[in-house]
Every structure is written in C-alpha cells, then in structure tokens.
Amino acid sequence: xRRALFERYPDRFLLGSDTWIDERWELTRFLQRKKLVPExxxxxxxxxAIRNSGQFKGQExxxxxxxxxxxxxxxxxxxxxxxxxAGLVEVEQDxxxxxxxxxxxxxxxxxxxxxxxxxxxxxxxxxxxxxxxxKIIDIQPSRRSEKYRPDLYTVAYRWELNELGTRxxxxxxxxxxxxxxxxxxxxGLRHSNNEWKVDTVQRPSGEALRRH
Numbered sequence: 338x339r340r341a342l343f344e345r346y347p348d349r350f351l352l353g354s355d356t357w358i359d360e361r362w363e364l365t366r367f368l369q370r371k372k373l374v375p376e377x378x379x380x381x382x383x384x385x386a387i388r389n390s391g392q393f394k395g396q397e398x399x400x401x402x403x404x405x406x407x408x409x410x411x412x413x414x415x416x417x418x419x420x421x422x423a424g425l426v427e428v429e430q431d432x433x434x435x436x437x438x439x440x441x442x443x444x445x446x447x448x449x450x451x452x453x454x455x456x457x458x459x460x461x462x463x464x465x466x467x468x469x470x471x472k473i474i475d476i477q478p479s480r481r482s483e484k485y486r487p488d489l490y491t492v493a494y495r496w497e498l499n500e501l502g503t504r505x506x507x508x509x510x511x512x513x514x515x516x517x518x519x520x521x522x523x524x525g526l527r528h529s530n531n532e533w534k535v536d537t538v539q540r541p542s543g544e545a546l547r548r549h
Contacts, residue, residue, distance in 0.1 A: 383488055383526050384476040386533035392524070393473050393494050397515050398455060398465035399505070401426060401444060409440045416508040417442060423504060425450035425466065453501065468502030468509065471495075474519060488526045488533075495519045 380388075387393070399416070407414040421428045424447060431441035446464055451457050454464040473494045480489040496515045498506060506514075525537035 380476070383478070383490060383533050386526060387476055387490060387492060387524055387535060388473060390535040392535055392538050393471045393492065393522075395471045396455070396467040397469040397496060397502075398467045399509060399513060400463050400465055401446075401454075402463045403444050403461075404442065405444075406439045406441050409435045409438055412508060412510050414440065414442070416505060416510075417444065419505050419508045420450075420466070423449075423501065425453060425501075466501060467499060468505060469496045469498050469515060472497045479523065490524045490526065492522045492524050493519055494522065 401417070401420060407417070417426065417428050420426045426447060427445040429443040429445075431443065433441070446454065446457070450464065450466070454466055457464055471494055473492060475493040477491050477493075478488065479491045496517055498517070502509075520541050522541070523537075523539040524535060526533045527536040528534075
C-alpha cells in the first residue's frame with residue numbers, strides 16, 4: 338500500500354523526525370534503512386532523467402475573460418459562478434439582463450485568483466487558471482543500446498485534474514477538457530557529459546488528447 342502511494346504521489350511526501358537525543362538518530366536510521374527504503378521504487382538513471390527533464394510537467398488551463406456574453410443558464414455561466422463560489426473571481430451581471438437568451442458578465446479577478454492564475458498581469462483582459470496537469474504513470478525501456486548510443490523509452494502518462502479542476506469538472510464544457518485516459522509517448526535519450534539527457538519526445542496526436 339505504501340509503495341503504491343509513493344509511486345502515485347512521489348512529490349507529496351516529506352520525511353521528518355525528532356532527534357533531540359542521540360538515541361533518536363539510531364532509531365531514525367533504522368526506520369529509513371529497514372522500513373522506508375525497501376518501500377521506495379528503484380529506477381534507473383534513464384528513468385530519473387525523464388522524470389527530471391520537465392517534459393511531462395504540462396498544465397491545462399481554462400481561460401477566464403473579464404467581460405463576455407454567455408448563454409443564460411448555460412454551462413459556461415455555471416463555470417463562472419463556480420469560480421465566484423471558489424473566491425477566485427467576482428461576477429456581476431449586466432444591468433440590462435438577458436438579451437436573446439444571452440447574458441453579459443463583468444468579471445474581476447480576486448487576490449485569491451491572482452495567486453492561482455498563471456502569468457497574471459495587471460490590466461489583462463483574460464486570465465488562465467490551471468485545472469489539470471500531466472502525471473507519469475510508468476516508464477519502460479523500448480530499446481536499450483550501448484551507453485553512448487540513443488536509448489528509447491516508452492512513457493505512460495495521463496492528465497489529472499488538480500483541486501480546482503475537480504471542483505469545476507461538472508461546470509467546464511467537456512470540449513475544453515483533455516482526456517484522462519492513459520497516453521503513451523516515445524522518449525529518446527542520449528548520454529552526454531556523464532549523464533542521460535532527453536533528446537526527443539514523440540507524443541500522441543492532438544486528436545488523441547481530446548474527450549469525445
């Protein structure tokens with residue numbers, strides 16, 4: 338169970354200990370050596386190079402506009418209301434109400450929204466809020482070769498909703514979302530200056546990423 342959690346959430350664990358007396362250091366070393374280390378997944382240098390390359394750290398965002406027409410009672414209006422309920426934006430309806438089934442919204446980003454939005458700038462007409470990110474599921478060698486020739490690895494990954502995405506998923510138009518189904522990419526590595534580096538990344542076509 339612990340190993341599965343380590344593999345699924347490798348960046349969410351922090352080891353802490355209270356070593357205010359010398360005996361605690363021995364206990365800490367024992368726990369790390371006998372209890373913790375055997376639970377940790379072991380990866381080769383190539384797999385670690387892929388994880389550390391930043392190639393699979395992509396984010397998917399929704400774009401929130403400062404002023405726009407939306408279908409009255411539609412999904413997009415519900416999304417803006419959900420963002421308002423989350424404290425990320427303030428939404429004000431135009432005083433003229435509904436026109437031909439549409440409603441005009443005035444939107445202001447809050448301080449909490451500024452902290453969440455990527456590349457926020459004062460006076461911007463729109464803001465991007467991350468709702469999903471790439472997560473590596475598995476890394477397997479496809480072609481192993483001599484150390485100084487390219488290696489080819491298959492990386493299984495998927496898009497996972499973050500906290501905001503999970504909150505908004507029922508209100509975000511489905512065509513805006515990337516599929517959460519597992520995807521596969523081919524990654525080429527080359528050994529240079531005594532370390533492995535990602536050389537090429539071949540991902541699925543754009544059509545494979547969208548929901549149907």
